[in-house]
Amino acid sequence: MSVIxxxxxxxxxxxxxxxxxDFSIVEREVDDPAExxxxxxxxxxxxxxxxxxxxxxxxxxxxxxxxxxxxxxxVASRHPSLAEGDYVQHxxxxxxxxxxxxxxxxxxxxxxxxxxTHMHVLGGTGFTAWGGLLITGQLKEGENVFVSAAxxxxxxxxxxxxxxxxxxxxxxxxxxxxxxxxxxxLGLDYAFNYKNGSIARxxxxxxxDGIDVYFDNVxxxxxDAAVGQMRALGRIPICxxxxxxxxxxxxxxxxxxxxxxxxxxxxxxxxxxxxxxxxRDEFLADMRQWIADGKLKYRETIMEGIEQAxxxxxGLLHGDNIGKMLVRLSEE
Amino acid sequence: MSVIxxxxxxxxxxxxxxxxxDFSIVEREVDDPAExxxxxxxxxxxxxxxxxxxxxxxxxxxxxxxxxxxxxxxVASRHPSLAEGDYVQHxxxxxxxxxxxxxxxxxxxxxxxxxxTHMHVLGGTGFTAWGGLLITGQLKEGENVFVSAAxxxxxxxxxxxxxxxxxxxxxxxxxxxxxxxxxxxLGLDYAFNYKNGSIARxxxxxxxDGIDVYFDNVxxxxxDAAVGQMRALGRIPICxxxxxxxxxxxxxxxxxxxxxxxxxxxxxxxxxxxxxxxxRDEFLADMRQWIADGKLKYRETIMEGIEQAxxxxxGLLHGDNIGKMLVRLSEE
Numbered sequence: 001m002s003v004i005x006x007x008x009x010x011x012x013x014x015x016x017x018x019x020x021x022d023f024s025i026v027e028r029e030v031d032d033p034a035e036x037x038x039x040x041x042x043x044x045x046x047x048x049x050x051x052x053x054x055x056x057x058x059x060x061x062x063x064x065x066x067x068x069x070x071x072x073x074x075v076a077s078r079h080p081s082l083a084e085g086d087y088v089q090h091x092x093x094x095x096x097x098x099x100x101x102x103x104x105x106x107x108x109x110x111x112x113x114x115x116x117t118h119m120h121v122l123g124g125t126g127f128t129a130w131g132g133l134l135i136t137g138q139l140k141e142g143e144n145v146f147v148s149a150a151x152x153x154x155x156x157x158x159x160x161x162x163x164x165x166x167x168x169x170x171x172x173x174x175x176x177x178x179x180x181x182x183x184x185x186l187g188l189d190y191a192f193n194y195k196n197g198s199i200a201r202x203x204x205x206x207x208x209d210g211i212d213v214y215f216d217n218v219x220x221x222x223x224d225a226a227v228g229q230m231r232a233l234g235r236i237p238i239c240x241x242x243x244x245x246x247x248x249x250x251x252x253x254x255x256x257x258x259x260x261x262x263x264x265x266x267x268x269x270x271x272x273x274x275x276x277x278x279x280r281d282e283f284l285a286d287m288r289q290w291i292a293d294g295k296l297k298y299r300e301t302i303m304e305g306i307e308q309a310x311x312x313x314x315g316l317l318h319g320d321n322i323g324k325m326l327v328r329l330s331e332e
Numbered sequence: 333m334s335v336i337x338x339x340x341x342x343x344x345x346x347x348x349x350x351x352x353x354d355f356s357i358v359e360r361e362v363d364d365p366a367e368x369x370x371x372x373x374x375x376x377x378x379x380x381x382x383x384x385x386x387x388x389x390x391x392x393x394x395x396x397x398x399x400x401x402x403x404x405x406x407v408a409s410r411h412p413s414l415a416e417g418d419y420v421q422h423x424x425x426x427x428x429x430x431x432x433x434x435x436x437x438x439x440x441x442x443x444x445x446x447x448x449t450h451m452h453v454l455g456g457t458g459f460t461a462w463g464g465l466l467i468t469g470q471l472k473e474g475e476n477v478f479v480s481a482a483x484x485x486x487x488x489x490x491x492x493x494x495x496x497x498x499x500x501x502x503x504x505x506x507x508x509x510x511x512x513x514x515x516x517x518l519g520l521d522y523a524f525n526y527k528n529g530s531i532a533r534x535x536x537x538x539x540x541d542g543i544d545v546y547f548d549n550v551x552x553x554x555x556d557a558a559v560g561q562m563r564a565l566g567r568i569p570i571c572x573x574x575x576x577x578x579x580x581x582x583x584x585x586x587x588x589x590x591x592x593x594x595x596x597x598x599x600x601x602x603x604x605x606x607x608x609x610x611x612r613d614e615f616l617a618d619m620r621q622w623i624a625d626g627k628l629k630y631r632e633t634i635m636e637g638i639e640q641a642x643x644x645x646x647g648l649l650h651g652d653n654i655g656k657m658l659v660r661l662s663e664e
Contacts, residue, residue, distance in 0.1 A: 241594065265604060
């Protein structure tokens with residue numbers, strides 16, 4: 001017996017913003033698991049800004065199944081320690097089924113919380129925000145914090161953690177609806193729609209004494225404005241640069257204010273979530289507590305079916321989502 | 333009795349490159365020292381790129397004596413611990429004489445070396461290079477290092493320290509004469525005249541495997557090229573941004589390559605020399621040893637007389653000097 005798996009292939013490297021025609025949905029027959037293997041049916045796949053640069057820089061191969069974070073359910077097992085019905089988290093997204101010898105699969109243990117939370121607040125997205133802010137950013141209680149793309153999956157967690165740490169928090173977003181969400185639902189001190197005017201002026205209004213920590217998801221004009229307003233010994237954890245990803249070579253708009261890093265002895269550091277792996281237990285304990293206390297909220301934007309995966313990614317790059325962008329590939 | 337001191341005043345804030353007419357030489361009568369005071373006759377004053385931003389940002393006051401690093405000789409003393417004939421280092425440059433109660437004066441103890449070395453290799457310039465490279469930059473043996481403005485006072489020390497640490501070292505400079513100096517006299521592995529072509533291409537030639545540490549004195553186009561070629565866990569100590577200092581708000585040419593900081597987890601940090609004060613003994617021991625061993629060389633460009641001070645600063649900003657730019661105000 002075998003199953004038919006629909007998978008997403010990149011068939012053309014995008015020049016600028018990706019379009020639907022850069023992708024194709026391909027059917028493939030997936031065999032039954034051999035001895036020592038499992039068959040995984042993917043349930044949710046993650047759609048992340050970080051997927052964009054590999055489409056152009058060659059890391060994502062043409063005419064092959066794309067990767068990406070996902071949670072799947074084991075539907076057949078000939079593996080000694082993975083059982084039918086187990087959920088596993090992995091990097092083999094953008095496909096409905098696959099077989100595996102278990103390498104790269106991590107069992108998901110839920111504690112009453114929705115499975116999807118392991119795709120965002122309790123998963124890599126939340127860990128990125130927690131580690132980037134607290135480890136890379138060395139956030140201290142009561143500081144002045146700016147988070148860009150604050151209504152996004154990572155940004156919304158970073159902004160709320162900063163609030164939990166009694167910081168003054170300003171967020172930027174790309175629509176008035178998102179700005180309302182940030183202030184009214186997440187409790188940020190100030191938020192603004194960056195499409196409506198000068199980012200530098202908005203930061204002067206929101207953080208008149210300057211910025212201690214800028215959690216950067218956007219780069220370019222956001223970074224240019226923020227670097228110029230950093231205070232002494234400020235930190236800039238660089239999580240992402242979504243404003244640059246559709247440009248050739250992922251080049252951002254020019255940042256011209258970097259001389260302020262000298263006078264104010266500012267640190268800017270790019271980070272990747274796997275650097276924090278030895279702190280995962282602490283991260284999970286923090287997040288579960290904050291969610292239980294009602295201090296940390298989340299939203300999900302869920303599209304249905306593998307055929308929506310390219311649209312989900314394109315939509316994400318257009319800023320269509322609030323919170324985490326997911327695609328549901330099958331029933332839990 | 334009193335002495336006549338000639339002093340430099342800023343009389344007009346420069347718009348772009350400073351010109352002679354922005355400064356004026358003013359004569360002033362300096363009284364004999366009162367009880368508890370000394371009279372200092374300045375001998376050498378330092379001319380530094382870092383003096384440029386204060387001319388525009390307001391830190392340097394109009395129509396007042398300018399400050400700046402200098403070494404002076406005590407020519408009259410009514411102070412309990414400072415004697416006639418002592419040399420003192422201080423921030424009261426751009427003047428011939430001044431009285432002081434001793435605050436801000438540090439005695440200079442020479443050990444056979446020329447007094448001028450305390451203005452560069454054994455002074456703040458050398459300490460900036462040593463601390464920026466070894467502490468902020470966390471240089472490790474055998475790494476790939478790029479130093480911009482490598483024929484300048486700080487750059488030439490940083491480049492040589494990197495060579496002493498068995499690194500592959502590439503330097504940039506603004507003339508073919510300086511490039512020859514870097515390769516033939518200082519022993520750099522590769523050097524290039526940044527005015528003659530693409531900095532990114534030169535870096536690919538000089539450091540084909542990428543950059544571990546970029547010691548930045550220049551900012552702008554240099555930084556743009558270097559950030560794009562940083563290797564995993566690379567460090568960028570930001571010492572200065574001379575390319576930006578004549579621009580409004582010290583804005584540099586735009587840096588567009590910062591997304592590489594994410595993938596390669598690069599750290600960029602601005603620093604100021606006083607951060608290293610607790611390591612001064614170690615710095616002096618290192619430098620004296622390296623100079624004695626013939627591993628660390630230096631050049632000085634010395635102009636004569638206080639009336640040359642504005643020209644020295646303007647010349648420095650035009651890149652006229654190799655090594656340290658000094659003005660001699662009187663005989664030792």
